[in-house]
Amino acid sequence: MSETNGNGVVKGTFRVKSGHAEMLKGGVIMDVVTPEHARIAEEAGACAVMALERVPADIRKEGGVARMSDPALIKSIMDAVTIPVMAKCRIGHTVEAQILQALGVDYVDESEVLTPADEEYHIDKWAFTVPFVCGCRDLGEALRRIAEGAAMIRTKGEAGTGNIVEATRHLRAVNRSIRRLAGMSYAELVHEAKELGAPVELLAECQRLGRLPVVTFVAGGIATPADAAWMMQLGADGIFVGSGIFKSEDPLKRAKAIVAATTYYDKPEILAEVSAGLGQPMRGLELRSIPQEELLAGRGW
Amino acid sequence: MGAPLIGVLALQGAFREHQRALEACGASTRLVRLPEDLEGLDGLVIPGGESTTMIALMRRMGLLEPVREAVERGLPTLGTCAGMIVLARRITDGLPDQESLAALDITVRRNGYGRQVDSFETELEVRDLEGGPFPGVFIRAPLVLDPGNAQVLASHQGRPVAVRQGRVMALAFHPELSGDLRLHREFLELVEGARAA
Numbered sequence: 001m002s003e004t005n006g007n008g009v010v011k012g013t014f015r016v017k018s019g020h021a022e023m024l025k026g027g028v029i030m031d032v033v034t035p036e037h038a039r040i041a042e043e044a045g046a047c048a049v050m051a052l053e054r055v056p057a058d059i060r061k062e063g064g065v066a067r068m069s070d071p072a073l074i075k076s077i078m079d080a081v082t083i084p085v086m087a088k089c090r091i092g093h094t095v096e097a098q099i100l101q102a103l104g105v106d107y108v109d110e111s112e113v114l115t116p117a118d119e120e121y122h123i124d125k126w127a128f129t130v131p132f133v134c135g136c137r138d139l140g141e142a143l144r145r146i147a148e149g150a151a152m153i154r155t156k157g158e159a160g161t162g163n164i165v166e167a168t169r170h171l172r173a174v175n176r177s178i179r180r181l182a183g184m185s186y187a188e189l190v191h192e193a194k195e196l197g198a199p200v201e202l203l204a205e206c207q208r209l210g211r212l213p214v215v216t217f218v219a220g221g222i223a224t225p226a227d228a229a230w231m232m233q234l235g236a237d238g239i240f241v242g243s244g245i246f247k248s249e250d251p252l253k254r255a256k257a258i259v260a261a262t263t264y265y266d267k268p269e270i271l272a273e274v275s276a277g278l279g280q281p282m283r284g285l286e287l288r289s290i291p292q293e294e295l296l297a298g299r300g301w
Numbered sequence: 302m303g304a305p306l307i308g309v310l311a312l313q314g315a316f317r318e319h320q321r322a323l324e325a326c327g328a329s330t331r332l333v334r335l336p337e338d339l340e341g342l343d344g345l346v347i348p349g350g351e352s353t354t355m356i357a358l359m360r361r362m363g364l365l366e367p368v369r370e371a372v373e374r375g376l377p378t379l380g381t382c383a384g385m386i387v388l389a390r391r392i393t394d395g396l397p398d399q400e401s402l403a404a405l406d407i408t409v410r411r412n413g414y415g416r417q418v419d420s421f422e423t424e425l426e427v428r429d430l431e432g433g434p435f436p437g438v439f440i441r442a443p444l445v446l447d448p449g450n451a452q453v454l455a456s457h458q459g460r461p462v463a464v465r466q467g468r469v470m471a472l473a474f475h476p477e478l479s480g481d482l483r484l485h486r487e488f489l490e491l492v493e494g495a496r497a498a
Binding site (some may be wrong): 007008009010011012013015016017019020022023024025026027042043044045046047048082083084101104105106107129130131256259260262263264 | 423
């Protein structure tokens, strides 16, 4: 929702919401659970941090209902750094999002990593001044979120696993569906819209642009500089790293390396240099070892 | 003379939008990520993004000194938003040891207009710019506390938002997101002037 004051100043327009995501491009957004983590992330060159109580690997391990983090914790992280601070609310939980907006966070992530609060509807994101980022596994899901007002998309991957395979799958799925649109007539687009469950106007925009109409990051399973560079080579605009940094042996060193790898994703010599001597990465999980009902990416629709 | 070659610092941020805007104005462009990418440029754009990220990468990749030297030697340079911070001589509310190129005699406060919920659009009157007001898109923009010796080209609510000093121009807002090419053309005129000199 945009607000106009008497001096010809308009806040909360889609241009400033999606424009903020444009400024994050080519960057790494890191999950942090303490102000100290946030300062390490900032020093390493993160373009933003995601403030939360537990990284996805711990949410997965501990189980139970995962909710929005304590506002006091989020505030302490906002006070600790000068870079943008994002925070997560549960899918469909409008009030958690209202609280995060009132706190002044720079982006709200309506996230499948938390336990969904509504199994039918996502949040009406047009009603907010703060911009939203939402997850997707495919083009239809991405466009439904954009239709609801998301100003930024991230592919879901499988959070807290340190396993890149689902991130690869989801980013490839989005890219493949967009490539399919090339050359379709409008009637074919209408049919495709029905098949994908997405608004035809947004499909037509994807066809025209050859990409999603908003900035598209990847998330869920990035644990090494090579993972980050791989996602950038597949066409991602930037990277979310959740558990991959602060569940590793030397977070600062690894964080710096992932930042450099995201910028120099097509320079293997630099990637070789920054990947050397980082210590142990997070241990990670084989996807097949996770029971179907514990997969996070299936949350959201 | 052929089309000018403009480097766009491409470490992080909205560098592609600048590249597109410059090419739409007839310039050639090159993404700058390593010191050797500075060779033979007629101008340089430092885009919006996170200034701390850009400076950390410039320092790590040995790019800070070569860029500083190039700008000092008179390479026409345009900085927008974070780019303005990177160019500023004095930064308040930055990291304690936040370095910059110190190429513009201005004092800026990072995120001086507030957080993202305070990001805004407004129309700006830019000095000597024909064709009416310019659409100003401000995103977690830096606030110019003191323009020092720089010439003020535009102001918003009494604070400078566009400045120029010699061959360096800096804007607190994002012309690359506005769809209006006039300020990119203005910068390219400055580049042409420097090439003719």
